[in-house]
Amino acid sequence: MTHDILLAGFGGQGILFAGKILAYSGLMDDKEVSWLPSYGPEMRGGTCNCSVCISDDPIGSPLVVEPSILVVMNTPSLEKFKGSVKSDGFIIVDSSMVDGTVDRTDVKSFYIPATQLAQDNDLAGGANIIILGKLFRETGIVSAETFKKAVEKVVPAKKAALAANNLKALQIGINYEG
Amino acid sequence: MERNLMKGNEALAEAAIRAGCKCFFGYPITPQTEISAYLSKRFQKEGGIFLQAESEIAAINMVLGAASTGVRAMTSSSSPGISLKSEGISYIAGSDLPCVIINVQRGGPGLGGIQPSQADYWQATKALGHGDFQLLVYAPCSVQEMVDTVTKAFDLADEYRMPAMILADGLLGQMMEPVTFPEKKESFKDKPWAANGHGGKREHNIINSLYLQPDVLENSVKARFERYEDIKAKYAEAEMYLTDDADIIVTAYGATARVAKSAVNMAREQGIKAGLIRPITLWPFPVKEYQKAAETAKLFLCTEMSMGQMIDDVKLAINCSKPVEFYGRTGGVIPKPSEIFEEIKKYNGGAK
Numbered sequence: 355m356t357h358d359i360l361l362a363g364f365g366g367q368g369i370l371f372a373g374k375i376l377a378y379s380g381l382m383d384d385k386e387v388s389w390l391p392s393y394g395p396e397m398r399g400g401t402c403n404c405s406v407c408i409s410d411d412p413i414g415s416p417l418v419v420e421p422s423i424l425v426v427m428n429t430p431s432l433e434k435f436k437g438s439v440k441s442d443g444f445i446i447v448d449s450s451m452v453d454g455t456v457d458r459t460d461v462k463s464f465y466i467p468a469t470q471l472a473q474d475n476d477l478a479g480g481a482n483i484i485i486l487g488k489l490f491r492e493t494g495i496v497s498a499e500t501f502k503k504a505v506e507k508v509v510p511a512k513k514a515a516l517a518a519n520n521l522k523a524l525q526i527g528i529n530y531e532g
Numbered sequence: 533m534e535r536n537l538m539k540g541n542e543a544l545a546e547a548a549i550r551a552g553c554k555c556f557f558g559y560p561i562t563p564q565t566e567i568s569a570y571l572s573k574r575f576q577k578e579g580g581i582f583l584q585a586e587s588e589i590a591a592i593n594m595v596l597g598a599a600s601t602g603v604r605a606m607t608s609s610s611s612p613g614i615s616l617k618s619e620g621i622s623y624i625a626g627s628d629l630p631c632v633i634i635n636v637q638r639g640g641p642g643l644g645g646i647q648p649s650q651a652d653y654w655q656a657t658k659a660l661g662h663g664d665f666q667l668l669v670y671a672p673c674s675v676q677e678m679v680d681t682v683t684k685a686f687d688l689a690d691e692y693r694m695p696a697m698i699l700a701d702g703l704l705g706q707m708m709e710p711v712t713f714p715e716k717k718e719s720f721k722d723k724p725w726a727a728n729g730h731g732g733k734r735e736h737n738i739i740n741s742l743y744l745q746p747d748v749l750e751n752s753v754k755a756r757f758e759r760y761e762d763i764k765a766k767y768a769e770a771e772m773y774l775t776d777d778a779d780i781i782v783t784a785y786g787a788t789a790r791v792a793k794s795a796v797n798m799a800r801e802q803g804i805k806a807g808l809i810r811p812i813t814l815w816p817f818p819v820k821e822y823q824k825a826a827e828t829a830k831l832f833l834c835t836e837m838s839m840g841q842m843i844d845d846v847k848l849a850i851n852c853s854k855p856v857e858f859y860g861r862t863g864g865v866i867p868k869p870s871e872i873f874e875e876i877k878k879y880n881g882g883a884k
Contacts, residue, residue, distance in 0.1 A: 374537075374708070381537050381710055389537070389708035393563060394646050414794030416707050419868050 355410055357495050358418045362403035362435055363427030363451070368482030371508070372425070373404035375486060378504035379496045380408035388416035401430055408495065423493055425485055427468070429453050446489050448481060464492050466530050472523065480523035487527020498528065535710040540675045540700065541566035543711050544634055547682035548606050549574055552717040553632070555581045555605040557594035559613060562646040563702035564636035567608045588613040592620030592633075599629040600739040602726030604686055608634035610702075611652050612643055614660075621695055622661030626741030628725075628756070630689035632682065633667070634698045636705040639864035647864025648702035650786060653841035656699045657815045664753050666760055668696035668767075669814040671785040675709035681812070683714060688767060690721065692759050699814060701837065703787040703866060763816055770818035771810040772825070774800065778807030780876055781829040783822075783846055784836065785811045788867065792835050795872035804880045814842070822849035831879050832856040835872055837865070 359376060363369045370391050380387035390405040405418035424439045426432045427448040439445055441460040450467040466488045468481040477484070483505070490501055502521060509517040538546070545567045548556070556575065558568045568584065575582040581598075585591035591607045598605035609617060614635045624631055637652050639645035656669045668688055670681035678700060685696035727737045743749035773793060775781060780799075784792040789810040799806035809825060811818050826832075832854055834843040840858045847856050859875045861867045 377537055377708060381535060387537070387708075387710060390703065391706055393702070393706050413709075413790075414797070415791040415866070415869055416703070416709075417791075417866050417868075419870075 357408045357423060357493075358421050359406040359408070359423040359425070360403060360418045360421035360435060361406070361425040361427075362401065362431035363448070365400060365402040367402070367427045368479060369402050369427065370404050372482040372486050373406045375483070375501070375504050375508050376406045376408070378507050379501050380406075382500050382503055382507070383496050385409060386411060386413050388413045390416040401428070401434075403431065403435075423489065423495070425489060427451050427481065427485065432456070444489075444493055446485060446492065448485055450481075462492070464488060465532070466527065468527065471526055471530070475522070475526060477519055477523050477526075480519060483520050483523035484527040484530075487524040488530055489527075491528045491530070533712040535712055537708050538675060538711050539566055539706060539708050540678050541636065541705040542570045543675045544608070544678050544682055544698065544700070544705075545570035545574070546713060547679040548632065548686070549578055549580065550713050550716045551683045551686040552604045552720060553580065553606050553686065554603040555583075555595070555598040557583050557585050557591040557598070557605070557607050559585050559588045559591050559609065561610045561613045563638060563648075563705050564608050564610045564634065566705070567634065567636075588616035589620065592617035592624070595631050595633075596620055596624050596627065596629060599624065599631045600627070600726065601728045602723035604630075604632075604690070604720075606632040606634070608636065610636045610638045611640050611649070614652065614655065618655075618661040621667070622663050622665065623741050624695050625661070625665035625667070626663060627739050628693040629695070629739065630686075630693050631695050632685045632689060632698065633695055634700065637699065637701040639862065645864040646702065648704075648787060648837060648866055649862065649864055650701055650788060650837040651839075651841070651862060652699065653814065653836070653838060656697055657817070657845070660697070665756065666694070666815050668692075668694065668763065669699050670696065671699050671811060671814050672704065673786050673789045673810060675704070675707065675711045677812070678704065679711055679713060688763070690723070692763060693725070694756075694759070699786065701787050702864075767813060768816040768818040768820070769812040770821040771808075771812060772821060773808040773810065775807035775809060775825050775829075777805055778825070778828070779805040779830045780833060780879055781807050781809055781825050781831070782833045782835060782872065782876065783809040783811075783842075784834070785814060785842065788835055788837050791867050791869050792872055794869035795876060798869060798873045799876045799880070802877075804876060806876050806880075811842075814845075817845045817849060819849040822846060826850040826854050829854060833872075833875055833879060834858050835867065835875075836860045837867070838862050
């Protein structure tokens with residue numbers, strides 16, 4: 355089983371960090387994983403994306419061109435990548451940041467106002483983790499327990515206080531129906 | 533052993549520490565700056581020397597100085613920075629000094645771009661500076677192999693007293709993968725040639741690349757080339773994947789080999805007999821592996837992130853006994869598995 359995941363949005367939304375948590379989740383489940391950021395000037399406020407592969411087999415190209423799971427946190431990313439998602443794949447949309455919906459019937463689309471939910475719950479900057487919670491709710495690619503461990507692992511020891519906020523954000527995403 | 537998730541650049545840096553590297557001199561350039569950043573932190577604890585030089589040229593000459601004293605020294609850069617280092621690399625080779633040089637390639641020529649590329653193959657394997665000399669060139673294709681090849685590069689560089697290069701690219705440098713590290717190397721072979729302090733107890737050693745007598749210089753170059761023959765016989769390395777029954781041999785190194793392997797798997801699913809040769813050493817080039825494959829294969833397809841550079845060595849290796857076709861993307865564009873698969877299909881049809 356291979357999950358090719360593409361996360362995309364603006365620089366500063368925590369796209370790379372969210373990808374890192376996904377990759378660590380795979381690592382903790384003893385899977386093969388890869389994490390590849392887009393790098394360069396686009397990271398300064400422009401678009402930013404990150405490829406994560408989680409697989410039982412060795413990973414070939416780490417660059418995800420046909421994602422099985424797409425997470426988008428801005429409108430340009432939805433427009434750019436929605437056509438590339440595999441049939442029967444997933445598209446998870448931050449509906450507080452994205453105008454429009456997915457006009458494909460062969461993929462499973464989910465909408466969560468992650469940025470709004472982050473603001474409402476005093477979790478500024480936590481939209482990336484909330485949307486990850488939603489991703490886990492709908493795809494179940496690893497267990498919730500593994501995912502929580504990954505959050506704790508990725509948050510540096512110096513910022514341990516932030517782990518609680520991240521876990522709270524995760525739970526908001528996991529609980530979100532609709 | 534614990535699997536760590538690390539960026540390729542950071543893994544290269546940690547591997548150098550584990551291999552006993554004591555001195556790093558560098559100058560920042562995308563996409564390899566994490567190597568410097570990592571070592572600047574870790575060497576404080578490990579007791580090594582990290583120095584950000586005023587330029588690439590300064591950095592490589594500092595490597596020459598450090599290597600002269602017998603310590604394991606390293607520098608890293610990306611394509612344009614390696615060009616600047618070329619004079620110093622030639623002096624290091626001419627002085628018979630070991631060191632490790634990392635090139636995390638980006639698009640060129642000129643300042644080019646900052647996205648992954650393999651357009652420095654010719655530079656690394658044919659002419660990294662003036663004069664008759666070679667570098668050992670390793671081409672890892674995963675973060676784990678970056679670690680493994682750094683260890684080998686330091687050991688072989690010492691054994692043969694020559695510079696070694698890790699030819700990576702922006703994709704490998706920037707990506708994270710699980711990786712395990714060897715224990716830190718603590719004991720090293722003596723270097724009786726080193727120009728270090730000895731309290732007047734022996735004749736002093738001289739590190740030099742200047743020989744004004746042509747016959748003396750010729751002899752020194754010939755002696756070096758005899759060592760090269762020994763390396764060629766012992767240390768050429770390649771991964772052979774599904775080559776035994778393959779009609780079409782795809783060949784690629786580094787990051788492109790990962791894409792090519794995916795394409796070979798796609799071809800096999802369609803019943804096309806494709807295989808992959810992935811050189812792990814680019815110099816010495818794994819000639820025997822290609823010759824063996826050429827006995828049964830109908831066609832070779834060389835794929836690179838360049839306009840076609842390694843293809844020359846593939847043709848030479850098999851003495852043009854089979855057709856060698858090429859597919860490449862350049863300028864920082866990474867080929868997709870489907871693009872290479874289309875090429876395989878095209879030539880498979882043509883071969884029937």
